[in-house]
Amino acid sequence: MPPARWAETHVPVGRARAYGDGRDLTIVTYGNGLRMSLRAAVKLTAEDMGCRVLDLRWLSPLPVDDLMRAAELTGRVLIADETRHSGGVSESVIAALVDNGFRGPIARVTSQDSFVPLGPAADTVLLSESDIERAARKLLRA
Numbered sequence: 508m509p510p511a512r513w514a515e516t517h518v519p520v521g522r523a524r525a526y527g528d529g530r531d532l533t534i535v536t537y538g539n540g541l542r543m544s545l546r547a548a549v550k551l552t553a554e555d556m557g558c559r560v561l562d563l564r565w566l567s568p569l570p571v572d573d574l575m576r577a578a579e580l581t582g583r584v585l586i587a588d589e590t591r592h593s594g595g596v597s598e599s600v601i602a603a604l605v606d607n608g609f610r611g612p613i614a615r616v617t618s619q620d621s622f623v624p625l626g627p628a629a630d631t632v633l634l635s636e637s638d639i640e641r642a643a644r645k646l647l648r649a
Contacts, residue, residue, distance in 0.1 A: 521565055523573035529557025532647055533577045534639065535600055536587040537563040543636040544587045550640060556647050557581075566596055571603050578609050585646050586615040587639045593620050612649055616642035 518524045527548055536544040541562045548558035561577040563570060578584045584604060588597035597615040604613060616639055619632040 518564065521568075521570060523564055523570040523577070524562045525559055525573070525577055526562065527552070527557075527559040529559045530581055531557040532559075532583045532585060532643055533581045534558055534560045534585045534587055534643065535563065535574065535577070536560065537566065537596070538589055540587040540589045540634060540639070543634070543639055546636050547587075547640040547643060551643055551647075556643070558643065563600075566599070569599060569603050571607060574600065574603060575607050575609065578604060578611065582611040583646055583649075584609070584611065584613045585639070585643050586613070587634065587642075588615055588617045589634045590618060591620050592617040612646060614642055614646045614649075 526545060529548070529552055534544045534548060541560070544560045548560050551558050559577060559581065561574065586597040586600050588595045590596050595617050597617055601613055601615065616634060618634045621632045623629065624632060
C-alpha cells in the first residue's frame with residue numbers, strides 16, 4: 508500500500524479492524540484465521556448471506572468495544588479460532604460477549620484438541636477455510 512493511503516487504512520494500537528458491511532453474521536478472528544475468514548465471507552456474501560469479519564488484532568486485552576459493536580450490527584457471531592477447542596482464545600471472546608450483554612447466537616469453530624502436527628498431518632486437526640464456511644452456514648440457518 509502506498510504511504511499516501513496509510514492514513515485511510517490505519518487502525519490504532521489496541522483496536523480491532525472490521526472488513527465488509529454484511530448484516531447477517533459477524534465472523535470474529537485473528538492471525539491465520541483472518542485470510543480464511545475473509546475468503547469464506549466472500550463466498551457466503553455471493554450467496555446473499557451478508558458477512559462482516561472482525562480481525563481482533565489484539566488478544567490481551569481484547570478490543571471489547573469493537574467486538575460488541577460488530578456483534579450488535581449483525582446479532583450473530585461466529586468465532587474462528589485457530590487455537591485448540593479447550594483453553595483457546597474463543598473462550599475469552601465468548602466470555603467478553605456474554606459479560607457485556609450480547610444475547611444473540613454465538614458459535615465457534617476451532618482447531619481440534621491435539622498436539623500440533625507438522626506437514627500434511629496438520630490438515631487433519633487445524634482450522635480450515637471449509638470449517639469456517641460450514642460453521643457459518645450452520646449458524647445462519649439457526
